[in-house]
Amino acid sequence: MKRAIELAxxxxxxxxxxxxxxxxxxxxxxxxxxxxxxQEEDEDVAKAVPEWRKSVHFAAEVTCxxxxxxxxxxxxxxDAHAESxxxxxxxxxxxLPTFCGACHESIAHGFADGNLGDGFEGGGIPPxxxxxxxxxxxxxxxxxxxxxxxxxxxxxLRGLPQLAQARRDVLALVQRETVVSKRVAEVSxxxxxxxxxxxxLRALHDGWAPHFHRFEPAEFARAxxxxxxxxxxxxxxxxxxxxEAYARARLGEGGIATLTLFFAVLAGLRSRRDP
Amino acid sequence: MSARPEVxxxxxxxxxxxxxxxxxxxxxxxxxxxxxxxxxxxxxxxFALQVVTGMLLLVYYVPAPDRAFASAQAILWEVxxxxxxxxxxxxxxxxxxxxxxxxxxxxxVRADYKQPRELVWVCGRILTLLGFVAALTGYILPxxxxxxxxxxxxxxxxxxxxxxGTTLVTLARGGETVGGPTLSRAFVAHVVALPLxxxxxxxxxxxxxxxxxxxxxxxxxxxIARLAGDPRARALEVSMLVVVYLAVVLALVIYVPSLAFPxxxxxxxxxxxxxxxxxxxxYFLWASELQRLIPDLIAALPWSHGRLAAAAGWIGxxxxxxxxxxxxxxxxxxxxxxxxxxRDPRRRPVAxxxxxxxLASLAVLTSLGAHE
Amino acid sequence: xxxxxxxxxxxxxxxxxxxxxxxxxxxxxxxxxxAATGWPIARYLFPAGVAAAAAAVEIPAREVALGESKRFxxxxxxAIVVRTAQGLRAYWGACTHLGCLVSWRRGRSDFFCPCHxxxxxxxxxxxxxxxxxxxxxxxxxxxxxTIRVRTA
Numbered sequence: 001m002k003r004a005i006e007l008a009x010x011x012x013x014x015x016x017x018x019x020x021x022x023x024x025x026x027x028x029x030x031x032x033x034x035x036x037x038x039q040e041e042d043e044d045v046a047k048a049v050p051e052w053r054k055s056v057h058f059a060a061e062v063t064c065x066x067x068x069x070x071x072x073x074x075x076x077x078x079d080a081h082a083e084s085x086x087x088x089x090x091x092x093x094x095x096l097p098t099f100c101g102a103c104h105e106s107i108a109h110g111f112a113d114g115n116l117g118d119g120f121e122g123g124g125i126p127p128x129x130x131x132x133x134x135x136x137x138x139x140x141x142x143x144x145x146x147x148x149x150x151x152x153x154x155x156x157l158r159g160l161p162q163l164a165q166a167r168r169d170v171l172a173l174v175q176r177e178t179v180v181s182k183r184v185a186e187v188s189x190x191x192x193x194x195x196x197x198x199x200x201l202r203a204l205h206d207g208w209a210p211h212f213h214r215f216e217p218a219e220f221a222r223a224x225x226x227x228x229x230x231x232x233x234x235x236x237x238x239x240x241x242x243x244e245a246y247a248r249a250r251l252g253e254g255g256i257a258t259l260t261l262f263f264a265v266l267a268g269l270r271s272r273r274d275p
Numbered sequence: 276m277s278a279r280p281e282v283x284x285x286x287x288x289x290x291x292x293x294x295x296x297x298x299x300x301x302x303x304x305x306x307x308x309x310x311x312x313x314x315x316x317x318x319x320x321x322f323a324l325q326v327v328t329g330m331l332l333l334v335y336y337v338p339a340p341d342r343a344f345a346s347a348q349a350i351l352w353e354v355x356x357x358x359x360x361x362x363x364x365x366x367x368x369x370x371x372x373x374x375x376x377x378x379x380x381x382x383x384v385r386a387d388y389k390q391p392r393e394l395v396w397v398c399g400r401i402l403t404l405l406g407f408v409a410a411l412t413g414y415i416l417p418x419x420x421x422x423x424x425x426x427x428x429x430x431x432x433x434x435x436x437x438x439x440g441t442t443l444v445t446l447a448r449g450g451e452t453v454g455g456p457t458l459s460r461a462f463v464a465h466v467v468a469l470p471l472x473x474x475x476x477x478x479x480x481x482x483x484x485x486x487x488x489x490x491x492x493x494x495x496x497x498x499i500a501r502l503a504g505d506p507r508a509r510a511l512e513v514s515m516l517v518v519v520y521l522a523v524v525l526a527l528v529i530y531v532p533s534l535a536f537p538x539x540x541x542x543x544x545x546x547x548x549x550x551x552x553x554x555x556x557x558y559f560l561w562a563s564e565l566q567r568l569i570p571d572l573i574a575a576l577p578w579s580h581g582r583l584a585a586a587a588g589w590i591g592x593x594x595x596x597x598x599x600x601x602x603x604x605x606x607x608x609x610x611x612x613x614x615x616x617x618r619d620p621r622r623r624p625v626a627x628x629x630x631x632x633x634l635a636s637l638a639v640l641t642s643l644g645a646h647e
Numbered sequence: 648x649x650x651x652x653x654x655x656x657x658x659x660x661x662x663x664x665x666x667x668x669x670x671x672x673x674x675x676x677x678x679x680x681x682a683a684t685g686w687p688i689a690r691y692l693f694p695a696g697v698a699a700a701a702a703a704v705e706i707p708a709r710e711v712a713l714g715e716s717k718r719f720x721x722x723x724x725x726a727i728v729v730r731t732a733q734g735l736r737a738y739w740g741a742c743t744h745l746g747c748l749v750s751w752r753r754g755r756s757d758f759f760c761p762c763h764x765x766x767x768x769x770x771x772x773x774x775x776x777x778x779x780x781x782x783x784x785x786x787x788x789x790x791x792x793t794i795r796v797r798t799a
Contacts, residue, residue: 012634191533193532193533193535193536193541196541252525252528252529255522256526256529258679258683259518259521259522261676261679262676262680265669265672266511266515266673267515269673270511270515331688331691334691355687356691360691
């Protein structure tokens, strides 16, 4: 009997771990795309993998096929790069906003409609997503004005007046957003039911980000005011919830203490009754 | 013995002559104290907690699709101690089902379904199944994204029944798709029908057990550990159990409240958007994983292409439903399949092997489902 | 069992054992548990006390002609205003017997409650029926073409 239980437990644990490992999509992509591309002779292609590992996309579990398409569980090159599996390949310079816009749709729209998108009138290569959000290719970091627009901007963009203005305008807002999101992260780490605050923050961010990417100061100013009001609401709700979490924890502990006391008394009485 | 006042003794005598109270308490006290009994007692206590918290929830909950989610959220965030009531009910439901499963497993291992306990097992299993149905009907009530889509998934298989499929689905949903009428039907089932049925079955269960035990004592086929129990000792023990259970639920509520809120359970239902990914609660993960796994496995078989592709597709779709739908019946049929007189687990290798395999498969399926 | 016995002359010559101490502890512990369980449930069942905020409502004067009455909500509760030869009067609309709403009867110049036949005169005093308290008055003033009613 005991052995049967031990055997069962061992079987369960092994199978569970096996199941967990094979079912992970991230693992599948690493097994396929990375396995080939890490060993590429062409350095420009090979460096994509280590860059990706340091990027915010890796942290968010966005794998190669998430942007480039293709089949991350394939066994050979042709299957992996099959068009039927949605393979898109490497985008050209002008195609970048559409490429990134597959997920970041509203921002890509805002950019295309704005001063630096389709309406760009300066000469030379027009600005595009990678200019501000990546330095070498795949190492996208979390969008933070201080890191994006700090030096060095690509040489050809350094003189653009819209970018300088944009930096000044957005820096303060992003800093405020970071403060509030830290607060929200603290609250979310507490033992509370889902608060929806992280989602509210995301929605808030997705509200003003497209406006910012139009690089039009007046329009951004409006979005900025709304965003700040919403951030204030989220912050005060976080503070409220933090207090709530503290109160609940103390109350619960008090309840458990009372129950323990009662249990001790009952146990004492019960033990007096043994023959 | 502590000196009891005269008044108490007189009231006790009065109650005994009118209502037979002392006889009843002696009967309850004369129960064996094995693990199976204690698990069953815990299940009853868990059920009682669900009833109490459920009644409290009903004070503020509004069972209409446009107000259900808001009222549930109000209970969680605005009503004083509403969080305690709602979370206790949600965590308590999981606890109740876990206890029910454990009790079933222990009863199976100890062969508590063999003669003369066949009906005891059947009654007990129906109670366990009622628990699962209660979980299913209760889940739709907060009207979250998970509520809506989990109910859609749970009721769609009914349509696959030949001939009566559409009728069954319409009966369950009150319409073609999940909506307000579904909520009303689930409400009636969860709040009135199931609790009444459960209470009736608990009473029946007690009676069946008492009869079976009497037969066993007469035959001497079962070693009864303690016959004439001290009612006060048993009362103290049961009180201790209640206190322990409440403390466990309270700890779950305080320290891991998000357990009661799997993905998408915190957003209001949107009939135009099925969230991705979506899983049911842990106790149904095995079923949803079967639904994903079996069609894949059948499609991977070499003879599933070409002319047999249609048949393979048909099997892939219906086999999981047959397994899930047939499982309760298999469970109920156990006492009539295994009729051997052997009760010692060490001498029933086949039965134990079947139990272990079933548990292992369920555990693996649940784990796979959790990681999808 | 290690009971210890307290001997003493007089009325307190009773054995005091550990069991007795525990039994004595049971009642207060049970009370503490009952309170710990009952208090959250009590708070749960009693919704947050709505502060009796001084509420005010404005009604256009032409809506209440001579001999006419009007029902309205003041801070969410029903109220009634009437204009008679003696002037404007406003009261909380609930009959002081069991809470049904009163109506102004022009022909009899009284407030009438349909539930048990309670009657109140224009000043709110009870003139018939089972009620014993007069209608609760509200403060009313007419400024220009607006009637302003507020809680006392």
